[in-house]
Amino acid sequence: MLSIFKHELKLNLxxxxxxxxxxxxxxxxxxxxxxxxxxxxxxxxxxxxxxGAFSDAFxxxxxxxxxxxxxxxxxxxxxxxxxxxxxxxLLATVLLSKEEDAHTGEFLFSLPVSRGMTxxxxxxxxxxxxxxxxxxxxxxxxxxxxxxxxxxxxKEMMIFLGSMLLMxxxxxxxxxIISACSARNRMGxxxxxxxxxxxxxxIGRVVPDMKxxxxxxxxxxxxxxxxxxxxxxxxAALITGAAVIITALLASFTIYMKKDLA
Numbered sequence: 001m002l003s004i005f006k007h008e009l010k011l012n013l014x015x016x017x018x019x020x021x022x023x024x025x026x027x028x029x030x031x032x033x034x035x036x037x038x039x040x041x042x043x044x045x046x047x048x049x050x051x052g053a054f055s056d057a058f059x060x061x062x063x064x065x066x067x068x069x070x071x072x073x074x075x076x077x078x079x080x081x082x083x084x085x086x087x088x089x090l091l092a093t094v095l096l097s098k099e100e101d102a103h104t105g106e107f108l109f110s111l112p113v114s115r116g117m118t119x120x121x122x123x124x125x126x127x128x129x130x131x132x133x134x135x136x137x138x139x140x141x142x143x144x145x146x147x148x149x150x151x152x153x154x155k156e157m158m159i160f161l162g163s164m165l166l167m168x169x170x171x172x173x174x175x176x177i178i179s180a181c182s183a184r185n186r187m188g189x190x191x192x193x194x195x196x197x198x199x200x201x202x203i204g205r206v207v208p209d210m211k212x213x214x215x216x217x218x219x220x221x222x223x224x225x226x227x228x229x230x231x232x233x234x235x236a237a238l239i240t241g242a243a244v245i246i247t248a249l250l251a252s253f254t255i256y257m258k259k260d261l262a
Contacts, residue, residue: 001113001121008125012091016129019090023083024137027076031144034071068150069228072141077224080137080164085194085219088130088168092175093190095122096256097182119256123249126172134165156228163222163233170218170241171197173248180256215240 065071096119113121138161145152175190201219204210214220215237227233 004121024140073224092172
């Protein structure tokens with residue numbers, strides 16, 4: 001089991017570094033732009049906060065983009081949310097199906113390790129990769145604040161990174177069902193799933209009738225503007241997220257354990 005865990009980490013190391021440095025690096029660059037744009041942001045803050053649905057969708061009506069926290073939440077928060085969701089979906093969608101697609105399952109499942117332990121090892125490697133991704137991105141964001149000599153709201157930053165990690169786990173759990181059901185690479189479906197979740201949250205914040213149903217999507221508890229504004233995370237969203245993770249993992253295990261492997 002440990003060998004499978006290490007093999008998965010080694011196999012995805014390059015992808016992990018590329019994605020984490022790309023997403024975290026983009027957030028770092030965005031933060032460095034704050035100083036040069038601070039003057040213009042002061043002039044545009046009121047305009048951006050009064051653009052109706054557009055302001056609500058990107059959190060500009062919650063926090064002023066003229067402040068470092070508001071700028072981080074609206075700019076970096078969006079980049080990290082979408083980038084990490086795509087990475088999580090990408091990893092999970094091929095986690096199980098790649099063995100059949102690449103015809104490596106013949107060797108893997110001939111090892112003296114049960115199918116259940118194999119899946120568990122893969123899941124633990126997926127979790128480790130998501131944690132490492134979050135830590136690398138978080139370190140780059142903190143480095144950005146340090147470069148600007150700006151104070152970091154540590155509590156809000158930790159809540160932001162923790163909620164993003166939970167969101168990535170939820171998206172991965174749902175994408176894992178696709179991987180368990182398929183014998184082919186369905187990467188496109190997984191990436192599309194992440195974009196659907198993001199679009200659902202974006203539209204839900206614009207359409208008044210949908211706001212009461214935002215808790216159904218994984219992005220509902222990761223809104224950076226609300227987190228840095230000190231608002232409490234909706235309990236219904238967290239409970240729904242936990243329920244989805246547990247249900248999706250159980251469904252994936254059940255499907256894959258009973259599946260006739262090609």
